[in-house]
Amino acid sequence: MTTFRVNGQDHDLDIDPDTPLLWVLRDELRLTGTKFGCGIAQCGACTVMMNGMPRRACVTPISMVEGSEITTIEGMDGPEISAVQAAWEAIDVPQCGWCQSGQVMSATALLQQIPNPTDEEINHAMAGNVCRCATYVRIRQAIHDAAATLEG
Amino acid sequence: MARIQTTRRGVLAGGAGLLLGLTLPFGRGMAQQAATGPFAPNAFVRIGTDDVVTVMIKHIEMGQGPYTGLATLVAEELDADWSQMRAEGAPADGQAYANLAMGVQLTGGSTAIANSFMQMRKAGAAARAMLVAAAAEEWGVPAAEITVKAGVVAHEGTGRSSGFGALSQAASRLPVPEDPPVKAAEDFVLIGTDRPKLDTVAKSNGSAQFTMDVYRDNMLTVLVAHPPKFGATVAGFDDGDALAVPGVEMVRQIPSGVAVYATNTFAAMKGRNALKVDWDMTGAETRSTAQMFDSYSAAAAEGGQTVEETGDLSALDGAAQVLEAEYRFPFLAHAPMEPLDAVIELGGERAEMWFGSQFPGLDQPTVAEILGLPQDDVKINVLLAGGSFGRRAQGTAHLAAEAAEVAKAAGRDGAFKLVWTREDDVKGGHYRPMTVHRLRAGLDADGNIVGWENVVANQSILRGTAMEMMLQGGPDATSYEGSTNLPYQFGASRIGWAEMENPVSVLWWRSVGHTHTAYAVETFLDELLAAAGKDPVQGRLDLLPGDAARERGVIEKVAEMSGWSGSVRGDKGYGVAYTKSFNTYVAEVVEIEDRGGSPHVTRVWCAVDCGIAVNPNVIRAQMEGGIGYALGTALHDRISFSPGGEVEQSNFDDYPMLRISEMPQVEVEIIQSDADPTGVGEPGVPPLAPAMANAWRALTGNRQYELPFGGGSVA
Ligand code: FES
Ligand code: FES
Numbered sequence: 114m115t116t117f118r119v120n121g122q123d124h125d126l127d128i129d130p131d132t133p134l135l136w137v138l139r140d141e142l143r144l145t146g147t148k149f150g151c152g153i154a155q156c157g158a159c160t161v162m163m164n165g166m167p168r169r170a171c172v173t174p175i176s177m178v179e180g181s182e183i184t185t186i187e188g189m190d191g192p193e194i195s196a197v198q199a200a201w202e203a204i205d206v207p208q209c210g211w212c213q214s215g216q217v218m219s220a221t222a223l224l225q226q227i228p229n230p231t232d233e234e235i236n237h238a239m240a241g242n243v244c245r246c247a248t249y250v251r252i253r254q255a256i257h258d259a260a261a262t263l264e265g
Numbered sequence: 266m267a268r269i270q271t272t273r274r275g276v277l278a279g280g281a282g283l284l285l286g287l288t289l290p291f292g293r294g295m296a297q298q299a300a301t302g303p304f305a306p307n308a309f310v311r312i313g314t315d316d317v318v319t320v321m322i323k324h325i326e327m328g329q330g331p332y333t334g335l336a337t338l339v340a341e342e343l344d345a346d347w348s349q350m351r352a353e354g355a356p357a358d359g360q361a362y363a364n365l366a367m368g369v370q371l372t373g374g375s376t377a378i379a380n381s382f383m384q385m386r387k388a389g390a391a392a393r394a395m396l397v398a399a400a401a402e403e404w405g406v407p408a409a410e411i412t413v414k415a416g417v418v419a420h421e422g423t424g425r426s427s428g429f430g431a432l433s434q435a436a437s438r439l440p441v442p443e444d445p446p447v448k449a450a451e452d453f454v455l456i457g458t459d460r461p462k463l464d465t466v467a468k469s470n471g472s473a474q475f476t477m478d479v480y481r482d483n484m485l486t487v488l489v490a491h492p493p494k495f496g497a498t499v500a501g502f503d504d505g506d507a508l509a510v511p512g513v514e515m516v517r518q519i520p521s522g523v524a525v526y527a528t529n530t531f532a533a534m535k536g537r538n539a540l541k542v543d544w545d546m547t548g549a550e551t552r553s554t555a556q557m558f559d560s561y562s563a564a565a566a567e568g569g570q571t572v573e574e575t576g577d578l579s580a581l582d583g584a585a586q587v588l589e590a591e592y593r594f595p596f597l598a599h600a601p602m603e604p605l606d607a608v609i610e611l612g613g614e615r616a617e618m619w620f621g622s623q624f625p626g627l628d629q630p631t632v633a634e635i636l637g638l639p640q641d642d643v644k645i646n647v648l649l650a651g652g653s654f655g656r657r658a659q660g661t662a663h664l665a666a667e668a669a670e671v672a673k674a675a676g677r678d679g680a681f682k683l684v685w686t687r688e689d690d691v692k693g694g695h696y697r698p699m700t701v702h703r704l705r706a707g708l709d710a711d712g713n714i715v716g717w718e719n720v721v722a723n724q725s726i727l728r729g730t731a732m733e734m735m736l737q738g739g740p741d742a743t744s745y746e747g748s749t750n751l752p753y754q755f756g757a758s759r760i761g762w763a764e765m766e767n768p769v770s771v772l773w774w775r776s777v778g779h780t781h782t783a784y785a786v787e788t789f790l791d792e793l794l795a796a797a798g799k800d801p802v803q804g805r806l807d808l809l810p811g812d813a814a815r816e817r818g819v820i821e822k823v824a825e826m827s828g829w830s831g832s833v834r835g836d837k838g839y840g841v842a843y844t845k846s847f848n849t850y851v852a853e854v855v856e857i858e859d860r861g862g863s864p865h866v867t868r869v870w871c872a873v874d875c876g877i878a879v880n881p882n883v884i885r886a887q888m889e890g891g892i893g894y895a896l897g898t899a900l901h902d903r904i905s906f907s908p909g910g911e912v913e914q915s916n917f918d919d920y921p922m923l924r925i926s927e928m929p930q931v932e933v934e935i936i937q938s939d940a941d942p943t944g945v946g947e948p949g950v951p952p953l954a955p956a957m958a959n960a961w962r963a964l965t966g967n968r969q970y971e972l973p974f975g976g977g978s979v980a
Contacts, residue, residue, distance in 0.1 A: 211475065
């Protein structure tokens with residue numbers, strides 16, 4: 114039995130302890146905003162917050178989540194994610210969209226840590242999030258825009 | 266399954282083909298909306314009493330923007346307000362939703378806007394005319410006095426006005442106009458301007474629904490163990506350990522491998538790992554990449570069949586200088602971010618599917634045949650796709666077929682979600698064909714090009730698929746497109762094609778033949794210009810005939826944008842390349858730095874002429890994305906075969922994707938044009954790699970005859 118909180122709700126699940134958090138979120142809790150891209154911590158599509166820090170759900174066995182607080186894209190709120198999503202919408206960042214939950218999660222985590230990141234800091238913080246559609250030009254721009262809104 | 270009949274209205278003749286406004290096969294989710302009485306003048310437009318205009322999009326949305334693009338065309342002629350527009354994927358219906366460029370319901374060849382341009386405008390114009398007629402009748406005023414603007418129908422004289430919703434029921438009782446007039450280009454309000462994409466919000470908050478997000482009641486998730494080598498087959502299997510995994514329900518052999526069915530994804534993965542399959546390697550391909558290249562190289566040296574010829578190549582014999590080069594391009598996986606997946610549900614002698622079907626026109630009959638059902642009893646819901654780049658455009662319908670086989674082999678009704686992991690995707694074939702180009706060209710004493718020969722050796726993509734009939738017995742032009750029909754005046758030229766046999770499956774990969782032809786042509790041309798002491802930009806312009814205005818337009822524009830002043834400035838190299846693909850003209854300039862012996866692209870300028878720019882924002886996004894897609898590939902990617910014939914790559918650790926730190930600054934300019942719109946999904950890709958190689962050669966002297974850049978350079 115694993116006990117943890119997801120988006121403010123308590124869950125007790127009797128489940129194979131090896132099961133990655135990603136598949137628990139998707140298959141059991143039907144929180145499908147968190148995506149599968151590689152399964153080996155190489156793409157960031159599965160990024161969630163675990164106790165407030167970004168984490169790759171595809172390589173996080175559910176046994177490790179015991180007692181933790183998980184937030185998925187569906188459960189995020191606060192000024193940073195609002196600013197990030199508004200910036201994403203303003204310049205139409207997504208193309209196919211598959212990677213974008215993960216991009217938004219990582220960008221939000223970045224702005225929580227560094228309110229006004231440089232290009233260098235953006236490159237560093239977002240390096241783990243692959244976008245096969247290569248929307249990177251706009252991701253970079255949107256993070257700067259979101260930072261500006263938060264400052265303003 | 267809900268099937269709502271709208272009024273039969275007969276045939277609406279459109280400028281570009283047929284618009285059939287017949288039965289609309291609505292999905293379940295639509296029943297409620299239908300109950301409020303939508304006005305559906307044709308298969309593309311639905312107007313609800315709540316003023317919402319929904320456009321049924323016949324092209325799959327995989328990031329290239331047809332939801333927004335096709336809805337723009339309807340909204341333009343309907344004079345709708347952008348905020349009332351919605352888009353929805355059209356289901357499989359080959360009659361209503363055929364691609365007019367192909368005659369089948371499919372998306373590909375960057376044709377979505379081009380083939381829909383008049384069709385969708387007519388669909389919007391018809392709906393507008395009917396709303397106006399309904400208002401005229403209700404208000405007792407002449408239709409000619411009624412105006413429509415931003416979703417409001419109004420009559421100045423009486424001061425009456427109405428939204429679309431309030432008129433929709435009356436409009437739905439009127440006849441559909443046969444050939445409604447459309448606007449002149451100068452009257453466009455939406456076309457040519459930027460507006461928010463319709464799917465951005467849902468794609469920024471996790472609510473967009475893709476195939477993998479579909480969960481049906483009691484659904485089983487299915488992974489298939491595929492052969493480790495191309496051409497291998499299943500000899501037998503032991504499913505004891507697999508079935509012992511909690512959650513694994515059954516294991517079945519299907520034509521493409523052995524399928525493991527489980528109650529959740531992780532159990533299916535574990536079950537497949539535990540499965541023991543005995544593979545019959547009798548027919549397996551065992552050659553390594555090096556061995557394959559040797560045979561391709563030998564075939565290219567023999568010259569291939571002539572597919573284009575101008576003048577007499579013996580001109581080369583008298584040339585002052587002859588250059589030769591052999592280029593090698595590896596197999597490439599598309600690696601769309603959402604791996605392949607499909608949901609299929611069997612029940613009551615029908616099948617329903619949910620997936621990113623790019624060729625519904627082929628998938629539907631394929632599934633019907635496997636399941637022994639009439640085609641009409643196979644319903645395909647076309648969902649958003651997490652990228653494709655060609656991977657979902659399957660002339661063999663192999664994914665839909667595998668899903669149908671999975672459902673059939675289960676031996677019972679129920680829902681099944683077929684999932685390919687990233688490893689399945691990277692190792693799973695359907696690659697951009699590996700290719701050899703052999704080039705030879707000569708310069709006279711004044712540095713003029715007097716002869717040009719290019720022989721391409723690779724597999725045909727169409728051969729052996731349902732689309733082979735498109736070849737009509739001739740060579741497969743998609744294998745060498747971009748080596749023929751060049752605008753440059755080379756004097757004599759000959760293009761040859763050697764068709765190779767290889768059991769490794771191949772498929773079109775974003776920009777198809779141009780992925781390699783543009784590289785070979787534009788880098789070899791650059792070398793010739795350098796040998797002749799000519800500037801890369803001016804040298805290209807000088808080779809264009811007088812009527813090549815659009816070619817000249819993009820090359821001159823990109824030179825201007827980049828402030829072109831030769832190939833090297835300080836510690837930076839600059840390279841240019843030009844390609845026409847999918848009827849769109851693109852020129853790019855790349856700025857490169859040498860970072861410890863490795864190329865680093867810092868900036869890219871791109872000029873594109875795609876006719877009327879329906880949605881400039883989407884066009885710019887497609888150029889940016891195409892540039893990143895091409896750059897990542899040129900830097901990192903190859904699918905290779907070990908001695909023995911196994912794919913050496915498996916996931917993003919050894920088949921790396923471009924990362925944000927490698928993404929250059931990109932500037933895009935769209936040439937103003939009143940020509941009919943052409944494609945944008947693919948044409949941004951081809952010029953990038955050759956422009957980059959040209960910049961790199963200018964900066965370092967290194968010639969790159971083999972891709973990716975990490976894969977060996979010739980000094
Ligand atoms: S799916 Fe987790 S990092 Fe790619
Ligand atoms: S938007 Fe398609 S992978 Fe990022």
